[in-house]
Amino acid sequence: MHTTDLDLKELFRGERQEPMGMVARSLAMRQLIDLALRVARVDSTVLISGESGTGKERVAGLVHHASSRAPGPFIAVNCGAITETLLESELFGHVKGAFTGALQERPGLFESANGGTLLLDEVGEVSPAMQVKLLRVLQEREIRRVGESTTRAINVRVIAATNRDLAQEIAEGRFRMDLYYRLHVVELQVPPLRQRREDILPLARILLSEAAARLNRPVSELSSRAADQLLRYHWPGNVRELENAVERAVALAQGGHAEVEDLPEEVRQAIPVPLVTSPVKHLEAIEKDYILAVLDLNGGNQARTAEQLGIGTATLYRKLKRYGMTRSACPGALRKQA
Ligand SMILES: Nc1ncnc2c1ncn2[C@@H]1O[C@H](COP(=O)(O)OP(=O)(O)O)[C@@H](O)[C@H]1O
């Protein structure tokens, strides 16, 4: 069975080219999804790397659902969450009496995922002994239940995910190079959200309508100030953090709009950080951007802005005058003139 181009097109919803509801407005994300869809056509092992909350599991699901294995199971196992012994019986299964508490024979996840895809999440956390076992499974394509001497063939596509830098882990002797090469036949690197800012608002809008439906709240939009604030924040927890921030805003919103005040403290406090990747600006321009952003954050309140910036109100007034801002300017007007 092959996934045809037609099938792939059907995975995209609407003109926005969002396969399976995955937001990918940025070039980086579109390229990543394109690569994911191409690798879905073959059975190669895939390594998905990226910070926590960037969407690694989501990308793994996309690879599975765009592959000929889509009718089969997609199973994810978090290798970092359980002890080595438990992980072994979880993955490979065990026979009755294999260890204390093994009251019944049980197949492992490799067997449960037969005909489908198994995601080994947080593979960088796996112990050296377990790494050897995984390497053997990937090479031999067969497993042995704990306590059993016979092997069983498996037909599973393996995807591994990690938020660690595996090359670094290898250099420091914590990860086997041979396993690394087995896993990263193709590597999909999911960029952090702060490096694909075009995705922030489209994601926020989808997450907002999902949260509104889930919480049964009549919140349909982000106010423009709230949207600006989402763009300023650096999102260390990536899409997962955005999801939580938006859910909070939906829960607290008073009307049909989620406002800045409804966002979590750290997001509300965010001030624009000059990106190292953007062209270097004059300090004066940065000062201006910064001052206007803080003023905007304070809803145009100059006294509070001056206090937060640690300057006198007269100094702030002088600077605003130089920028062509008037005392009565509202935040929206400030932005337009800026
Ligand atoms: N591109 C995306 N479009 C829509 N939702 C996304 C996207 N990326 C991540 N998410 C959502 O963000 C959350 C975190 O994603 P997840 O795949 O679990 O991240 P990771 O595995 O990298 O920690 C999930 O709820 C997921 O559905």
Ligand SMILES: [Mg+2]
């Ligand atoms: Mg994950």
